[in-house]
Each structure stands twice: as C-alpha cells, then as structure tokens.
Amino acid sequence: MQVRRWRVIAMGIFLAIVGAALPIAAMAWTSWRVAIQKELYILDLVAERSLVRAGNTFREAKGALEAIEAAHLPACSDQHIAQMRIGTINVPSIAEIGYFENGFIKCTSWGRAAGNVAKSHVDYVTPEGLEVTLRIQPGISHGDQMTSLHLGHHNALVAPSRFADIVLRDRMSLALLNDKGQIISTQNLPDAGVLSTLPAKDGRGMTDTSLYSVVTEDGLTAIVLEPREAMRTKLVRELTVLLPIGAFIALFIVGIVIWMSRKRLSPETELEIAVRNREFIVHYQPIIELKTNICVGAEALVRWRRPDGTLVRPDRFIPLAEETGLIEPITDQVVEAIIADLGPMLVRDRSSHIAINLCAEDVKSGRILDFIDLRLARAGIRKEQIWLEATERGFIDIDAARITLDRARKAGHSVAIDDFGTGYSSLQYLQGLPLDALKIDKSFVDTIGRNTATSTVTLHIIEMARELGLFSVAEGIEKEEQAAYLREHGVDFGQGWLFSRPLPAEEFIVFHRQNKSRYGSAPEVIQVASV
Numbered sequence: 206m207q208v209r210r211w212r213v214i215a216m217g218i219f220l221a222i223v224g225a226a227l228p229i230a231a232m233a234w235t236s237w238r239v240a241i242q243k244e245l246y247i248l249d250l251v252a253e254r255s256l257v258r259a260g261n262t263f264r265e266a267k268g269a270l271e272a273i274e275a276a277h278l279p280a281c282s283d284q285h286i287a288q289m290r291i292g293t294i295n296v297p298s299i300a301e302i303g304y305f306e307n308g309f310i311k312c313t314s315w316g317r318a319a320g321n322v323a324k325s326h327v328d329y330v331t332p333e334g335l336e337v338t339l340r341i342q343p344g345i346s347h348g349d350q351m352t353s354l355h356l357g358h359h360n361a362l363v364a365p366s367r368f369a370d371i372v373l374r375d376r377m378s379l380a381l382l383n384d385k386g387q388i389i390s391t392q393n394l395p396d397a398g399v400l401s402t403l404p405a406k407d408g409r410g411m412t413d414t415s416l417y418s419v420v421t422e423d424g425l426t427a428i429v430l431e432p433r434e435a436m437r438t439k440l441v442r443e444l445t446v447l448l449p450i451g452a453f454i455a456l457f458i459v460g461i462v463i464w465m466s467r468k469r470l471s472p473e474t475e476l477e478i479a480v481r482n483r484e485f486i487v488h489y490q491p492i493i494e495l496k497t498n499i500c501v502g503a504e505a506l507v508r509w510r511r512p513d514g515t516l517v518r519p520d521r522f523i524p525l526a527e528e529t530g531l532i533e534p535i536t537d538q539v540v541e542a543i544i545a546d547l548g549p550m551l552v553r554d555r556s557s558h559i560a561i562n563l564c565a566e567d568v569k570s571g572r573i574l575d576f577i578d579l580r581l582a583r584a585g586i587r588k589e590q591i592w593l594e595a596t597e598r599g600f601i602d603i604d605a606a607r608i609t610l611d612r613a614r615k616a617g618h619s620v621a622i623d624d625f626g627t628g629y630s631s632l633q634y635l636q637g638l639p640l641d642a643l644k645i646d647k648s649f650v651d652t653i654g655r656n657t658a659t660s661t662v663t664l665h666i667i668e669m670a671r672e673l674g675l676f677s678v679a680e681g682i683e684k685e686e687q688a689a690y691l692r693e694h695g696v697d698f699g700q701g702w703l704f705s706r707p708l709p710a711e712e713f714i715v716f717h718r719q720n721k722s723r724y725g726s727a728p729e730v731i732q733v734a735s736v
C-alpha cells in the first residue's frame with residue numbers, strides 16, 4: 206500500500222478518535238457543570254429562606270418588646286408580669302421576657318426576681334436597634350443557652366436554633382452570622398472551622414470538600430453548605446441525559462470521518478488528486494518505417510507515476526478516467542509533457558512525429574484540438590508533427606467525430622483509427638470517416654505465422670487499408686518474422702518490443718538519434734503513395 210493511503214488511514218483514525226472523544230468529554234463536562242449549577246441554585250434558595258426566617262424572628266421579638274415598652278405599666282406589677290407572659294405566648298420563638306432597672310433584672314415573665322442578675326454585655330446591635338447578646342445562661346429559668354434581645358427596659362430570650370429553624374435537606378448545613386462574623390445560629394454544622402475556609406464575600410461555589418452559598422441581607426449572612434458527594438445523584442441524572450447525546454454526536458462524527466476517508470481512499474479520488482498533482486508522465490514507443498527501419502517518431506503512452514515512484518499502466522486507470530471525466534485533463538497533461546519532453550527535438554527534426562491517443566470525449570467534443578494547437582504554436586512545433594489516434598469508442602457519435610477529425614486533418618494533423626479490427630469496424634463505416642491511417646491491433650499481429658482462422662483477417666485488414674488509401678501501422682510486433690511478414694504485405698509502419706519498448710523521454714531521444722545516424726531521416730511529410 207502506498208504512503209498516501211497510510212497517511213489517509215492514520216489521519217482518519219486520529220480524527221475518529223478525537224471526534225469521538227471530544228463530544229463525549231464535552232457532554233461529561235457539561236453534565237458536571239449543570240449538576241453543580243443546579244445544586245448551587247438550591248443552596249441559594251435555602252440561604253435566602255433562612256434569612257427570611259431569621260429576619261422574622263428578630264422582627265417578632267422586637268414587636269413584642271415594643272408593645273410592652275409602650276404599655277407603660279407599673280414596673281413588675283401583676284399586669285406587667287402578665288403582659289410579659291402574654292408576649293412569650295403570642296410569640297412562639299420568645300422563651301422568656303425580662304424587665305431591667307439600673308442594669309439589674311427586676312422581674313420576668315415568670316414572676317419577680319431576686320434582683321441580683323445583671324444585664325449581660327452586648328455582643329452587637331441590630332440595624333433595628335436591638336442589643337443582642339448571643340449566648341447567655343438564663344439567670345432565672347436556668348435552661349439552655351439563650352440569645353438575648355434587649356430593647357429599652359426589656360429583653361426577650363430566644364433559643365438560638367429559632368433563628369435558623371428551616372427544614373434542610375439531608376446533608377446540608379446552615380450557619381447564620383452577624384455582620385461581625387459572629388455565629389448567631391447553626392443547623393447540622395459539624396464543625397464551625399469549615400466556615401473560615403470559605404471566601405468572605407457573598408457568592409456560591411465549590412471548595413475541595415463542599416458546595417456552598419453565602420447570602421447577606423440587612424446585616425445577616427446565611428451560609429449553606431453541602432458535601433460534594435451529595436451532588437453525585439444529580440450528576441448521574443445529567444449524565445444519563447447528556448451522555449447519550451454525546452455518544453450520538455460521536456457516532457455521527459466517526460461516521461463522517463469514515464465516509465470521508467473512504468471517499469478519500471476511493472480510486473476516483475486518488476485519480477482526482479493525481480490529476481491535481483500532475484502525476485502523469487509519458488513514455489514514448491518508437492514507430493518504425495518497416496521498409497527502411499527509420500524511426501519516424503513515437504506513440505505517446507501515458508503513465509501514472511505515484512508519489513512513491515511506482516508507475517501505473519494506462520489500462521489500470523484510463524477506463525476509470527473516462528468514466529469520471531478525468532481523462533480530458535489527463536490528455537492535456539500528456540500534450541504538455543510531450544512539448545516539455547520533446548519540444549526542442551521536434552523543432553530541430555521536422556521529420557519526427559508524435560502520436561497522441563485521444564479518448565472518446567476528446568473526439569466527440571474536439572476541445573482538445575484548440576488546446577493542442579495553442580501549445581504547439583507556442584513551442585514552434587508543426588501541426589503535421591502530431592498524429593492523433595482515436596479508437597472506435599470515439600465514433601459512437603459519428604457526426605461529432607467526423608467534424609472533429611475533419612478539423613484535425615484540415616489543421617494538418619494525421620488521424621489514425623486505433624485498435625482497428627477489435628470492434629465492429631466495417632468497411633462502409635470507415636469509408637465515411639476522414640482518416641489517414643489505420644493501426645492494426647496487436648491481436649492480429651500475434652496471429653502471424655500461426656495459421657489460425659484470424660490470421661487471414663490480418664491480411665484483410667492490410668488490404669482494406671490499402672483500398673481506403675490509408676497508411677497502416679502495425680502494433681505489438683515482437684518477432685522478426687512478424688515484421689518481415691508485414692513488410693512483405695506492404696504495411697508502412699510498425700511498433701513493438703522488437704524495435705523498442707516504450708521509453709522515458711531521454712532514452713527515446715537517444716534511441717532516435719542512434720536510429721537516425723544508422724538509417725537516416727524520414728521525409729518531413731509522410732504520405733501514402735497509393736492515394
């Protein structure tokens with residue numbers, strides 16, 4: 206296999222792998238991002254909800270304290286104590302209300318106090334003016350640690366959990382902080398240390414261990430945390446949706462890569478690339494005048510030289526080239542190669558001729574004539590020095606063929622019918638065509654001396670050429686015996702391995718020079734005597 210094929214295959218495999226991996230990786234990454242964003246959104250909602258809850262707790266307590274302050278009841282009277290008790294009942298978050306005078310508690314919603322419990326220090330003051338002590342041991346009721354909210358002469362004791370008592374999902378935890386960063390309340394928080402690992406600002410994100418959301422409003426900050434593993438089920442859910450899409454895209458891309466590689470590897474595309482890269486060269490098979498042994502020129506035979514240097518014979522690619530329409534640019538390249546290879550020789554030696562094989566399309570359209578004539582004019586080669594060979598396949602559209610052949614001959618080219626006798630060629634058919642020469646196919650030359658049925662056909666063909674006034678060229682002469690027979694029966698020219706195989710340009714030039722010094726030159730214009 207050639208280097209080019211390997212390169213296409215390697216490239217195809219590489220593109221297929223990348224093309225398959227990319228969409229799958231992209232979808233996995235997208236799943237991961239979407240799962241995180243969805244989870245963070247939930248954490249945000251929880252944080253906001255907890256802020257609303259905390260705000261309400263503060264507001265309710267403040268409302269209760271304001272009501273008592275505004276009542277101006279005689280201090281620690283029965284009505285005063287009753288009113289404080291009603292306050293604790295009406296506001297479920299308030300566990301106890303106390304009344305202070307000169308910094309000491311006088312009475313609480315439970316009754317009169319001994320009067321030796323002092324007002325506790327103030328941790329901070331809320332924007333609404335409540336003096337907050339975060340953790341105190343109730344002096345009177347001696348229950349759990351409480352948060353004290355002080356306004357005027359009264360304070361309300363609220364259990365810290367009351368600020369954050371919203372329902373949290375399984376593994377979430379919540380912390381409520383004031384604007385100094387002091388913890389007001391937590392729920393489910395195993396270790397307050399994790400809070401210090403979070404960025405100080407509001408926002409959402411992910412640390413090594415958790416997802417978090419931080420929301421601040423009116424001096425209160427809610428932090429909601431969740432371990433990263435909690436996201437796993439969400440991730441799985443996203444993956445089950447997005448991975449099949451990724452797999453589908455991957456499959457699609459791989460399909461396209463395979464399709465393109467196959468197309469790229471198809472003989473048709475290879476030939477197309479060969480035409481684009483001008484990979485066609487020409488070998489020249491000498492044409493010998495049988496009577497004199499003089500080399501009158503050569504037939505140009507195209508070869509496809511692949512990038513690895515191997516030569517491909519025309520039989521292997523001409524049919525495909527004809528099928529795909531690539532034959533015309535190939536003919537053009539042959540014409541250009543002839544001029545580049547032999548231009549100077551043809552100008553120097555006007556008795557030399559080169560025969561070009563035309564394809565059916567060339568014969569039908571006649572386009573090639575303009576191309577040939579333009580190139581010849583530029584190179585100073587005479588039109589008479591170029592012979593054209595056409596096979597019967599070119600004569601399917603007989604009228605178009607006649608026009609082209611007519612034009613060619615008027616321009617000065619000689620025209621030969623190639624592979625004569627292998628198709629349906631009839632005498633009648635030939636008579637209608639403007640021709641100069643007839644090429645006797647190798648299959649007939651092969652029969653010479655074999656005494657088979659077809660060997661008599663060979664004689665008929667030679668006869669026919671003479672009757673039609675055409676000169677004849679025999680192809681594929683391999684034995685002296687064949688050459689002698691053809692010479693004897695008046696065939697004008699011959700080509701074949703007996704004389705020479707098709708040669709690269711330089712070798713043909715040498716062959717031609719040696720032949721000339723041995724046998725001399727042919728006349729400039731070759732004409733058939735019998736016409």
Ligand code: C2E
Nearest residue numbers: 506507518519520539562563564681682683700701702707
């Ligand atoms: P063709 O025009 O009949 O060319 C003669 C073929 O016979 C050539 O094969 C030549 O190498 C081969 N040949 C010549 N002498 C001998 C011999 O003594 N013994 C044997 N066994 N073979 C001999 P090649 O070069 O492979 O060309 C094959 C065919 O490809 C040609 O047949 C022609 O029809 C086509 N072809 C070649 N070059 C071109 C071209 O430039 N354009 C077009 N359209 N067709 C071309």
Ligand code: CA
Nearest residue numbers: 504562594623
């Ligand atoms: Ca030919």
Ligand code: CA
Nearest residue numbers: 623624646680
């Ligand atoms: Ca032939």
